[in-house]
Amino acid sequence: RKEVEQDPGPFNVPEGATVAFNCTYSNSASQSFFWYRQDCRKEPKLLMSVYSSGNEDGRFTAQLNRASQYISLLIRDSKLSDSATYLCVVNSGAGSYQLTFGKGTKLSVIP
Amino acid sequence: DTEVTQTPKHLVMGMTNKKSLKCEQHMGHRAMYWYKQKAKKPPELMFVYSYEKLSINESVPSRFSPECPNSSLLNLHLHALQPEDSALYLCASSQGFPNEQFFGPGTRLTVL
Numbered sequence: 001r002k003e004v005e006q007d008p009g010p011f012n013v014p015e016g017a018t019v020a021f022n023c024t025y026s027n028s029a030s031q032s033f034f035w036y037r038q039d040c041r042k043e044p045k046l047l048m049s050v051y052s053s054g055n056e057d058g059r060f061t062a063q064l065n066r067a068s069q070y071i072s073l074l075i076r077d078s079k080l081s082d083s084a085t086y087l088c089v090v091n092s093g094a095g096s097y098q099l100t101f102g103k104g105t106k107l108s109v110i111p
Numbered sequence: 112d113t114e115v116t117q118t119p120k121h122l123v124m125g126m127t128n129k130k131s132l133k134c135e136q137h138m139g140h141r142a143m144y145w146y147k148q149k150a151k152k153p154p155e156l157m158f159v160y161s162y163e164k165l166s167i168n169e170s171v172p173s174r175f176s177p178e179c180p181n182s183s184l185l186n187l188h189l190h191a192l193q194p195e196d197s198a199l200y201l202c203a204s205s206q207g208f209p210n211e212q213f214f215g216p217g218t219r220l221t222v223l
Contacts, residue, residue, distance in 0.1 A: 034211060043201055043214040044154065087153060097142055097161060097205070099212060101153035 003027060006088050006102035014110050017078050021105050023071040023088030030100075032091040033064055035073045037084040038104065044087055047073075078109045114138070115215035117202050123221045126192060132218045134185040134202030143185040144212060145177060146201040154201055160185060161207075192222045 006023045013019050025033075033050035048055065050062040050071055061074040071088055085104040092098035115136045124130050134143065142161045146154035159167035160179040168177075174196075176188040185202055199219050203212040 032210070041199075041219075043217050046211050046213065049211055097144075097159045097167065098156055103153055 003100045004088055004090050004102040006086075007105045009085075009104070009106040010108060011105060012108045012110055013078055015078055015080060017109075018074065018076045019078055019107065020075075021073045021086055021088070021107075023073075023102055025069050025071070025088075025090045025100070027090065027093055027100070028069065029093035030090045031093070033062075033071050034089040034099075035060075035062060035071075036087040036089055036101075038087060039084050047086070075107075078107075080109050080111065083107055083109045115202055115204055115213055117200075117215035117218050119218055120216065121219050121221075123223065124189070124192065125223050126194075128192075129188070129190045131189065132187040132200055132202075132220075134187075134215055135183055136204040136213075136215075137183055138204060138206075138213070139182075140204035140206050140213075141182065142205045142207055143179065144203040144205075145175075145185070145187050146203065146214075148199045148201055148217075158187075189220075192220075194222050196220065197222045 004025050035047040036044040037047045038044045048057050050064045054063045059076045063072045085106045087104045088102035089099050118133045144159050145157040148154045156169050157171045158177045163179045174191050178186040199217045201217045202215040205212045
């Protein structure tokens with residue numbers, strides 16, 4: 001089983017749509033969870049950390065279900081500028097500096 | 112200021128060359144990382160420095176040699192690379208664990 005699995009992409013959505021990405025992780029000892037976005041030929045940029053209580057930042061909402069080892073990202077009112085690859089990232093266990101990256105899901109927001 | 116800088120942005124080198132990649136952060140972070148990323152793949156961890164000491168080496172070939180001169184700087188020395196080493200090399204830093212990592216813009220390396 002892959003350590004971090006994400007929705008296979010690509011997602012092509014019209015502007016203004018709501019889109020949801022899902023991610024599952026296999027290491028139950030993982031403590032930290034993140035969503036990064038990566039534009040073509042650029043570095044990954046932190047979008048948001050994901051907390052057990054769920055968290056929201058403007059149009060973006062992240063949820064974590066530790067029991068199911070499942071993470072989600074919801075983007076509301078999609079903008080053209082949201083087009084990117086979204087990476088689900090999980091730390092590799094208690095006290096670990098290592099991050100495990102999902103393969104990413106490509107989002108294209110279409111005018 | 113969540114900024115990590117890397118130089119050079121692009122590097123083309125032959126298989127017999129020696130070159131170095133440089134990374135700098137001024138956020139007071141105590142952990143710094145080197146990653147390698149091939150096209151359409153996620154970043155792969157190469158090395159981790161924690162408090163200026165090498166704490167993780169992910170079985171990287173010896174033709175890659177990391178160095179951490181101080182808490183703000185991280186170098187990656189390259190020697191006798193192979194064409195398959197061509198990739199985007201990313202530096203990152205974090206306050207510690209399990210904190211967020213912040214990435215630099217990367218060095219796009221081409222080995223001829």
